[in-house]
Amino acid sequence: MSPSPGPKATRVVALIPAHNEEATVFEVVRAVRQRIPEVVVIDDASSDRTAQVAREAGAVVISHAINRGVGAALRTGYRYALERGFDVIVQIDADGQHDPRYIPQLLEALSEGYDLVIGSRFLNESYRSYSWVRRAGIRFFTWLGNRLGGLRITDITSGYRAYKAKALQHLGPLPDRHWAVEQTLEAARKGLRIKEISVEMPLRQKGRSQFDLSTFLWYPIRVADSVLRILLFRR
Protein backbone atom coordinates (compact mmCIF):
# COMPACT_ATOMS: atom_id res chain seq x y z
CA MET A 1 0.00 0.00 0.00
CA SER A 2 1.49 3.30 -1.02
CA PRO A 3 1.62 6.11 1.51
CA SER A 4 -1.08 8.72 1.13
CA PRO A 5 0.21 11.93 -0.42
CA GLY A 6 0.75 14.83 1.98
CA PRO A 7 -0.78 18.27 1.52
CA LYS A 8 0.10 19.75 -1.84
CA ALA A 9 2.88 22.34 -1.61
CA THR A 10 1.94 25.84 -2.78
CA ARG A 11 3.72 26.67 -6.00
CA VAL A 12 4.75 30.30 -6.24
CA VAL A 13 6.03 32.16 -9.29
CA ALA A 14 7.37 35.70 -9.57
CA LEU A 15 6.51 37.68 -12.68
CA ILE A 16 8.68 40.62 -13.66
CA PRO A 17 7.52 42.70 -16.66
CA ALA A 18 10.50 44.52 -18.14
CA HIS A 19 11.22 46.96 -20.93
CA ASN A 20 14.76 48.28 -21.37
CA GLU A 21 15.78 47.50 -17.80
CA GLU A 22 19.25 46.03 -18.33
CA ALA A 23 20.65 48.32 -15.62
CA THR A 24 18.47 46.90 -12.86
CA VAL A 25 16.97 43.56 -13.89
CA PHE A 26 19.95 41.43 -12.81
CA GLU A 27 19.85 42.59 -9.19
CA VAL A 28 16.06 42.36 -9.06
CA VAL A 29 15.99 38.78 -10.39
CA ARG A 30 18.77 37.69 -8.04
CA ALA A 31 17.06 39.23 -5.03
CA VAL A 32 13.67 37.75 -5.93
CA ARG A 33 15.18 34.29 -6.50
CA GLN A 34 16.38 34.28 -2.89
CA ARG A 35 12.70 34.18 -1.90
CA ILE A 36 10.99 32.59 -4.93
CA PRO A 37 13.00 30.10 -7.01
CA GLU A 38 10.79 30.37 -10.11
CA VAL A 39 11.22 33.82 -11.62
CA VAL A 40 9.82 34.76 -15.03
CA VAL A 41 10.85 37.97 -16.77
CA ILE A 42 8.49 39.07 -19.52
CA ASP A 43 10.67 41.17 -21.77
CA ASP A 44 8.39 43.56 -23.64
CA ALA A 45 10.51 43.88 -26.79
CA SER A 46 13.43 45.65 -25.16
CA SER A 47 16.01 47.20 -27.44
CA ASP A 48 18.78 46.67 -24.88
CA ARG A 49 20.17 43.51 -23.22
CA THR A 50 17.32 43.08 -20.72
CA ALA A 51 16.46 39.52 -21.84
CA GLN A 52 20.06 38.35 -21.85
CA VAL A 53 20.84 39.89 -18.46
CA ALA A 54 17.68 38.38 -16.95
CA ARG A 55 18.66 34.93 -18.26
CA GLU A 56 22.15 35.34 -16.79
CA ALA A 57 20.53 36.10 -13.45
CA GLY A 58 18.63 32.81 -13.64
CA ALA A 59 15.18 33.87 -14.79
CA VAL A 60 12.98 32.18 -17.36
CA VAL A 61 12.59 34.84 -20.06
CA ILE A 62 9.55 35.27 -22.29
CA SER A 63 10.26 37.81 -25.01
CA HIS A 64 7.58 39.80 -26.77
CA ALA A 65 8.26 40.46 -30.44
CA ILE A 66 6.46 43.83 -30.27
CA ASN A 67 6.35 46.33 -27.43
CA ARG A 68 2.75 46.40 -26.16
CA GLY A 69 2.96 47.74 -22.62
CA VAL A 70 3.07 46.47 -19.05
CA GLY A 71 -0.49 45.16 -19.12
CA ALA A 72 0.27 43.00 -22.15
CA ALA A 73 3.46 41.71 -20.53
CA LEU A 74 1.53 40.80 -17.39
CA ARG A 75 -1.17 39.08 -19.42
CA THR A 76 1.50 36.88 -21.00
CA GLY A 77 2.96 36.21 -17.57
CA TYR A 78 -0.42 35.31 -16.04
CA ARG A 79 -1.08 32.90 -18.88
CA TYR A 80 2.30 31.27 -18.38
CA ALA A 81 1.67 30.92 -14.66
CA LEU A 82 -1.88 29.61 -14.98
CA GLU A 83 -1.02 27.13 -17.73
CA ARG A 84 1.78 25.72 -15.57
CA GLY A 85 -0.43 25.32 -12.54
CA PHE A 86 1.15 27.82 -10.14
CA ASP A 87 -0.99 28.60 -7.10
CA VAL A 88 0.37 32.02 -6.22
CA ILE A 89 1.68 34.80 -8.42
CA VAL A 90 3.88 37.61 -7.15
CA GLN A 91 4.33 40.54 -9.47
CA ILE A 92 7.23 42.94 -9.11
CA ASP A 93 8.72 45.71 -11.24
CA ALA A 94 12.11 45.33 -12.91
CA ASP A 95 13.29 48.86 -12.15
CA GLY A 96 14.39 48.15 -8.58
CA GLN A 97 11.69 50.25 -6.92
CA HIS A 98 10.01 47.21 -5.41
CA ASP A 99 12.13 45.72 -2.68
CA PRO A 100 11.89 41.90 -2.74
CA ARG A 101 12.28 41.75 1.07
CA TYR A 102 8.53 42.45 1.27
CA ILE A 103 7.66 39.25 -0.60
CA PRO A 104 7.20 37.17 2.59
CA GLN A 105 4.71 39.77 3.89
CA LEU A 106 2.74 39.67 0.63
CA LEU A 107 2.62 35.87 0.79
CA GLU A 108 1.67 35.91 4.45
CA ALA A 109 -1.29 38.20 3.73
CA LEU A 110 -2.45 35.82 0.98
CA SER A 111 -2.28 32.93 3.42
CA GLU A 112 -4.62 34.87 5.74
CA GLY A 113 -7.32 34.36 3.12
CA TYR A 114 -6.93 37.37 0.87
CA ASP A 115 -7.04 36.97 -2.92
CA LEU A 116 -5.06 40.04 -3.89
CA VAL A 117 -2.43 41.83 -1.83
CA ILE A 118 -1.12 45.23 -2.91
CA GLY A 119 2.08 46.86 -1.73
CA SER A 120 1.28 50.49 -0.88
CA ARG A 121 3.76 53.35 -0.75
CA PHE A 122 1.12 55.53 0.92
CA LEU A 123 1.17 53.50 4.15
CA ASN A 124 4.65 54.88 4.82
CA GLU A 125 6.57 58.04 3.97
CA SER A 126 8.20 56.84 0.72
CA TYR A 127 5.54 58.45 -1.47
CA ARG A 128 6.94 61.85 -0.46
CA SER A 129 9.83 61.42 -2.92
CA TYR A 130 7.38 61.49 -5.86
CA SER A 131 6.44 64.66 -7.71
CA TRP A 132 3.23 66.32 -6.53
CA VAL A 133 1.64 65.69 -9.95
CA ARG A 134 2.24 61.96 -9.66
CA ARG A 135 1.08 61.90 -6.05
CA ALA A 136 -2.07 63.82 -6.91
CA GLY A 137 -2.77 61.47 -9.84
CA ILE A 138 -2.36 58.35 -7.73
CA ARG A 139 -4.50 59.80 -4.93
CA PHE A 140 -7.25 60.80 -7.37
CA PHE A 141 -7.42 57.41 -9.08
CA THR A 142 -7.29 55.64 -5.73
CA TRP A 143 -10.17 57.80 -4.48
CA LEU A 144 -12.11 57.00 -7.66
CA GLY A 145 -11.43 53.27 -7.30
CA ASN A 146 -12.48 53.36 -3.65
CA ARG A 147 -15.73 55.16 -4.50
CA LEU A 148 -16.63 52.91 -7.41
CA GLY A 149 -15.40 49.62 -5.98
CA GLY A 150 -16.34 50.11 -2.34
CA LEU A 151 -12.69 49.77 -1.40
CA ARG A 152 -10.55 51.32 1.32
CA ILE A 153 -7.09 51.24 -0.18
CA THR A 154 -4.38 53.87 -0.54
CA ASP A 155 -2.39 52.96 -3.67
CA ILE A 156 -4.47 51.60 -6.52
CA THR A 157 -1.73 52.10 -9.13
CA SER A 158 0.92 50.04 -7.34
CA GLY A 159 2.31 47.20 -9.45
CA TYR A 160 3.79 45.34 -6.50
CA ARG A 161 1.15 42.67 -5.95
CA ALA A 162 0.50 39.07 -5.06
CA TYR A 163 -2.45 37.00 -6.23
CA LYS A 164 -3.99 33.64 -5.69
CA ALA A 165 -4.05 32.07 -9.14
CA LYS A 166 -7.65 30.91 -8.65
CA ALA A 167 -8.73 34.48 -7.98
CA LEU A 168 -6.88 35.76 -11.02
CA GLN A 169 -8.85 33.36 -13.20
CA HIS A 170 -12.02 35.30 -12.35
CA LEU A 171 -10.66 38.50 -13.84
CA GLY A 172 -10.89 39.52 -17.49
CA PRO A 173 -7.83 40.12 -19.65
CA LEU A 174 -5.82 43.22 -18.82
CA PRO A 175 -5.57 46.13 -21.22
CA ASP A 176 -2.14 46.57 -22.81
CA ARG A 177 -1.37 49.70 -20.82
CA HIS A 178 -2.51 51.28 -17.54
CA TRP A 179 -3.88 48.05 -16.18
CA ALA A 180 -3.76 48.57 -12.40
CA VAL A 181 -6.93 50.60 -11.84
CA GLU A 182 -8.99 48.33 -14.08
CA GLN A 183 -7.73 45.16 -12.44
CA THR A 184 -8.29 46.42 -8.90
CA LEU A 185 -11.73 47.76 -9.66
CA GLU A 186 -12.79 44.55 -11.36
CA ALA A 187 -11.41 42.48 -8.48
CA ALA A 188 -13.40 44.58 -6.01
CA ARG A 189 -16.61 44.35 -8.01
CA LYS A 190 -16.24 40.58 -8.31
CA GLY A 191 -15.93 40.26 -4.57
CA LEU A 192 -12.27 39.28 -4.33
CA ARG A 193 -10.70 39.96 -0.93
CA ILE A 194 -8.10 42.72 -1.22
CA LYS A 195 -5.53 43.81 1.33
CA GLU A 196 -2.73 46.35 1.36
CA ILE A 197 0.58 46.15 3.15
CA SER A 198 3.07 48.94 3.65
CA VAL A 199 5.92 48.82 1.13
CA GLU A 200 8.56 51.50 0.77
CA MET A 201 9.00 52.47 -2.87
CA PRO A 202 11.66 55.14 -3.27
CA LEU A 203 12.24 56.60 -6.73
CA ARG A 204 14.41 54.46 -8.97
CA GLN A 205 18.17 54.85 -8.54
CA LYS A 206 19.38 53.31 -11.83
CA GLY A 207 18.22 53.26 -15.45
CA ARG A 208 15.69 55.52 -17.13
CA SER A 209 12.15 56.04 -15.91
CA GLN A 210 9.40 54.80 -18.25
CA PHE A 211 7.30 57.82 -17.29
CA ASP A 212 7.40 60.59 -19.87
CA LEU A 213 5.14 63.43 -20.93
CA SER A 214 2.95 61.23 -23.12
CA THR A 215 2.44 58.83 -20.19
CA PHE A 216 1.14 61.69 -18.05
CA LEU A 217 -1.05 63.04 -20.83
CA TRP A 218 -2.55 59.69 -21.80
CA TYR A 219 -2.93 58.35 -18.29
CA PRO A 220 -6.21 60.07 -17.34
CA ILE A 221 -7.79 59.16 -20.69
CA ARG A 222 -6.80 55.51 -20.46
CA VAL A 223 -7.86 55.22 -16.84
CA ALA A 224 -11.23 56.82 -17.68
CA ASP A 225 -11.57 54.23 -20.45
CA SER A 226 -10.75 51.43 -17.99
CA VAL A 227 -13.20 52.68 -15.39
CA LEU A 228 -16.02 52.97 -17.93
CA ARG A 229 -15.28 49.51 -19.29
CA ILE A 230 -15.56 48.01 -15.83
CA LEU A 231 -18.70 49.94 -14.89
CA LEU A 232 -20.55 49.28 -18.13
CA PHE A 233 -19.42 45.89 -19.38
CA ARG A 234 -17.94 43.75 -16.61
CA ARG A 235 -20.26 42.49 -13.94
Place this chain on the structure above:
Amino acid sequence: MRLINVVGLLVGVYLLVQSYRLVRRREEDTLSFLTWTGVGLALVGVSLFPNAADYVMRALGMEMRAYTIFTLGILIAYVLLFRLFRAVIRLDQAISTLNEEISLLKAQRERDRGASRPTGAGAGDEP
Protein backbone atom coordinates in the same frame (compact mmCIF):
# COMPACT_ATOMS: atom_id res chain seq x y z
CA MET B 1 -22.41 68.12 -69.11
CA ARG B 2 -20.53 70.24 -66.54
CA LEU B 3 -16.95 69.57 -65.49
CA ILE B 4 -18.06 68.40 -62.02
CA ASN B 5 -20.31 65.80 -63.66
CA VAL B 6 -17.38 64.55 -65.74
CA VAL B 7 -15.20 64.31 -62.62
CA GLY B 8 -17.98 62.48 -60.75
CA LEU B 9 -18.40 60.10 -63.67
CA LEU B 10 -14.68 59.37 -63.84
CA VAL B 11 -14.44 58.74 -60.08
CA GLY B 12 -17.52 56.49 -60.21
CA VAL B 13 -16.12 54.47 -63.10
CA TYR B 14 -12.73 54.27 -61.37
CA LEU B 15 -14.37 52.83 -58.21
CA LEU B 16 -16.33 50.28 -60.26
CA VAL B 17 -13.30 49.14 -62.26
CA GLN B 18 -10.93 49.00 -59.28
CA SER B 19 -13.44 47.16 -57.14
CA TYR B 20 -14.01 44.61 -59.90
CA ARG B 21 -10.26 44.13 -60.37
CA LEU B 22 -9.67 43.68 -56.61
CA VAL B 23 -12.35 41.00 -56.36
CA ARG B 24 -10.93 39.26 -59.43
CA ARG B 25 -7.51 39.22 -57.76
CA ARG B 26 -9.22 37.99 -54.57
CA GLU B 27 -7.94 41.00 -52.62
CA GLU B 28 -11.38 42.29 -51.61
CA ASP B 29 -14.32 40.60 -49.95
CA THR B 30 -17.83 40.63 -51.41
CA LEU B 31 -19.21 43.12 -48.87
CA SER B 32 -16.52 45.66 -49.71
CA PHE B 33 -17.12 45.03 -53.41
CA LEU B 34 -20.84 45.69 -53.02
CA THR B 35 -20.18 48.84 -50.94
CA TRP B 36 -17.79 50.40 -53.42
CA THR B 37 -19.84 49.27 -56.41
CA GLY B 38 -22.85 50.96 -54.80
CA VAL B 39 -20.90 54.18 -54.27
CA GLY B 40 -19.52 53.99 -57.83
CA LEU B 41 -22.95 53.41 -59.37
CA ALA B 42 -24.42 56.27 -57.34
CA LEU B 43 -21.69 58.62 -58.56
CA VAL B 44 -22.14 57.51 -62.17
CA GLY B 45 -25.94 57.89 -61.87
CA VAL B 46 -25.76 61.38 -60.34
CA SER B 47 -23.15 62.48 -62.90
CA LEU B 48 -25.11 61.23 -65.91
CA PHE B 49 -28.52 62.27 -64.59
CA PRO B 50 -28.00 65.28 -62.31
CA ASN B 51 -31.75 65.72 -61.94
CA ALA B 52 -31.95 62.29 -60.24
CA ALA B 53 -30.51 63.94 -57.13
CA ASP B 54 -33.59 66.15 -56.99
CA TYR B 55 -35.81 63.12 -56.26
CA VAL B 56 -33.57 62.12 -53.37
CA MET B 57 -33.49 65.74 -52.21
CA ARG B 58 -37.27 66.00 -52.11
CA ALA B 59 -37.61 62.59 -50.48
CA LEU B 60 -35.25 63.69 -47.68
CA GLY B 61 -37.00 67.04 -47.30
CA MET B 62 -33.94 69.10 -48.21
CA GLU B 63 -33.87 72.31 -50.20
CA MET B 64 -30.61 72.22 -52.13
CA ARG B 65 -29.09 69.50 -54.25
CA ALA B 66 -25.58 70.29 -52.96
CA TYR B 67 -26.70 69.95 -49.32
CA THR B 68 -28.30 66.61 -50.13
CA ILE B 69 -25.13 65.25 -51.69
CA PHE B 70 -22.93 66.55 -48.86
CA THR B 71 -25.27 65.21 -46.18
CA LEU B 72 -25.43 61.77 -47.76
CA GLY B 73 -21.66 61.83 -48.28
CA ILE B 74 -21.04 62.68 -44.63
CA LEU B 75 -23.44 59.97 -43.42
CA ILE B 76 -21.75 57.36 -45.58
CA ALA B 77 -18.35 58.62 -44.39
CA TYR B 78 -19.48 58.10 -40.76
CA VAL B 79 -20.45 54.52 -41.52
CA LEU B 80 -17.12 53.88 -43.24
CA LEU B 81 -15.23 55.55 -40.39
CA PHE B 82 -17.00 53.35 -37.87
CA ARG B 83 -16.14 50.25 -39.88
CA LEU B 84 -12.50 51.33 -40.20
CA PHE B 85 -12.30 52.14 -36.48
CA ARG B 86 -13.63 48.69 -35.60
CA ALA B 87 -11.22 47.05 -38.03
CA VAL B 88 -8.25 48.91 -36.50
CA ILE B 89 -9.26 47.88 -32.95
CA ARG B 90 -9.71 44.27 -34.07
CA LEU B 91 -6.28 44.29 -35.74
CA ASP B 92 -4.68 45.87 -32.66
CA GLN B 93 -6.15 43.17 -30.42
CA ALA B 94 -5.05 40.50 -32.89
CA ILE B 95 -1.49 41.85 -32.84
CA SER B 96 -1.48 41.73 -29.05
CA THR B 97 -2.77 38.15 -29.02
CA LEU B 98 -0.24 37.04 -31.63
CA ASN B 99 2.52 38.75 -29.69
CA GLU B 100 1.50 36.81 -26.59
CA GLU B 101 1.22 33.50 -28.45
CA ILE B 102 4.58 33.89 -30.20
CA SER B 103 6.41 34.84 -27.02
CA LEU B 104 4.99 31.84 -25.13
CA LEU B 105 5.76 29.45 -27.99
CA LYS B 106 9.31 30.79 -28.22
CA ALA B 107 9.77 30.32 -24.47
CA GLN B 108 8.39 26.79 -24.73
CA ARG B 109 10.74 26.00 -27.62
CA GLU B 110 13.73 27.27 -25.64
CA ARG B 111 12.64 25.16 -22.67
CA ASP B 112 12.27 22.07 -24.87
CA ARG B 113 15.69 22.64 -26.39
CA GLY B 114 17.18 22.96 -22.93
CA ALA B 115 15.45 19.77 -21.80
CA SER B 116 16.58 17.81 -24.86
CA ARG B 117 20.26 18.75 -24.42
CA PRO B 118 22.32 15.72 -23.27
CA THR B 119 23.25 15.74 -19.60
CA GLY B 120 26.60 14.58 -18.26
CA ALA B 121 30.19 15.61 -18.83
CA GLY B 122 29.61 17.44 -22.08
CA ALA B 123 26.36 19.13 -21.11
CA GLY B 124 26.14 22.71 -22.23
CA ASP B 125 29.24 22.50 -24.45
CA GLU B 126 28.82 23.99 -27.87
CA PRO B 127 30.32 22.02 -30.79
